[in-house]
Amino acid sequence: MKVEFINPFLSSLINVLATMAQTELTPGKPKIKKDEVAQGDVSGLIGMVGPQTKGSFSITFDESLALAIMERMLGERPDSINEEVTDMVGEITNMVTGGAKNLLGEKGYDFEMATPIVVSGKNHTITHQCDGAKIIMPFTSPDGNANIEVSFDTL
């Protein structure tokens, strides 16, 4: 998997959050993941299956950032990560992966998406169990940090 395959996920995430929640994230430098582990409080995960490849995508938010996004979308800030927040993270996961799927499909890399899963819990970590490279991309914002991670078995 090449680093350039992260870009469709990156641009899709920035687009989704700007459109849905007027939230601007600043992308950091993508890294081939070795020992780094993304930590966060609420994460959306989704599997991807295509004729040439299979893989997984995750997006992890600090609680403060997830609550800020929720506030901008609904006009009200929840006290903590509740069912509305996990539903929103699942929806963002679907939309970001769907946007990346369209962009990668234009380049001839097709895949279908499974249904998303959302994990909630203070400072959990995520490990993609994939033979291929794992690319992690950090984002910062005044409201907190996010990370996306993409892993494909081939590509």
Added chain:
Amino acid sequence: MKVEFINPFLSSLINVLATMAQTELTPGKPKIKKDEVAQGDVSGLIGMVGPQTKGSFSITFDESLALAIMERMLGERPDSINEEVTDMVGEITNMVTGGAKNLLGEKGYDFEMATPIVVSGKNHTITHQCDGAKIIMPFTSPDGNANIEVSFDTL
């Protein structure tokens, strides 16, 4: 999704743990998940995509149970959930889903598996974001508890 679709995952899990780690789990009663939330310390998740359906599977372990399984497989008990444990949970997730895939394929329900993702963190919770029913199945053992959860958009 019918409750009977949980059975291939149940029998596959019992078979995998008995074979790999001489560990016997006692299945509880499967439940259509409404408000119940499975809590655990280390979880394996995987996406599934087929021509008629898409969905997700998760298995969640108490730390004590994950460490006991590791000890039986390797002869040594890690102090905590380390990379070897997360790799093992990813492998179990793959094997259980692969076993269920074979059993469901015999009934005409085909799907391909994405790559597994492992989540580690004290008392995290998992929410499958799926329009279809979510079925949760608890297991008990002297070493700690586990839960599996299966969700398909149709079936």
